[in-house]
Structure formats: C-alpha cells, structure tokens
Amino acid sequence: MTAGVPYAAGPTPSAVPYTLLRTDxxxxxxxxxxxxxxxAYDTPEYVSECMDMYDLLKARALSPDDSVSYVREIxxxxxx
Structure with missing residues (x-):
C-alpha cells in the first residue's frame, strides 16, 4: 500500500510525474x-534533485495506518 499525502501537506515538490530507476x-x-x-535523465545533478524531491514527499506522507484512517475519513x- 502506498502512503497518502493529506491536502494540508501542501503542494507536491514536483508538478511533473517521474520515476526513479536503478540500473543493473x-x-x-x-x-x-x-x-x-x-x-530518461541520468546526470548526477538531475537525479540528486529528483531524489531530494522524493525524500520531501515521503516526509510529508502519512504512515500506512494513518493513510487508511485518512481514506476512511474522506x-x-x-x-x-
């Protein structure tokens, strides 16, 4: 299950969806x-920036249990 991010957390760090991929x-x-x-982008600066945005999104996300409660409430x- 993916953790939810409540509206109160504010806008996401990126307006563009992206996927972080690790090569073999x-x-x-x-x-x-x-x-x-x-x-695909593989420059260290771009990858690092996207990883930082992902870390910020994870920090704003609710725990799995809190996500279930949040979805039930909504x-x-x-x-x-």
Missing part, C-alpha cells in the same frame, strides 16, 4: 512522462 550497474536514472512521450465525508 547500480546507477540511478530518472524517467519523466510528458504528453508527447517520456525521457470516504465518510463524501459518501454520507
């Missing part, structure tokens, strides 16, 4: 999707 050789690569295709508000 242990190097990190970032893959970003755009409306007209995707692109569901009660929406479906009652």
């Amino acid at each position: 050789g242990g190097r990190w690569t970032v893959h970003s999707e755009f409306p007209f295709g995707g692109r 569901s009660r508000e929406v479906y009652q």
Whole structure:
C-alpha cells in the first residue's frame, strides 16, 4: 500500500510525474512522462534533485495506518 499525502501537506515538490530507476550497474536514472512521450535523465545533478524531491514527499506522507484512517475519513465525508 502506498502512503497518502493529506491536502494540508501542501503542494507536491514536483508538478511533473517521474520515476526513479536503478540500473543493473547500480546507477540511478530518472524517467519523466510528458504528453508527447517520456525521457530518461541520468546526470548526477538531475537525479540528486529528483531524489531530494522524493525524500520531501515521503516526509510529508502519512504512515500506512494513518493513510487508511485518512481514506476512511474522506470516504465518510463524501459518501454520507
């Protein structure tokens, strides 16, 4: 299960979705999707920046148990 990030945590650090990938050789690569295709980036500066944004997102995320509670709370508000 993926942990949730409540709205109160503010905007995500990146407006563009991306995936961190580790190659067989242990190097990190970032893959970003755009409306007209995707692109891989492997420069250390870009990869480091994306890892920092991911760490910030993880820090804002709720624990798995708190995520379940949060989803249940929202569901009660929406479906009652």
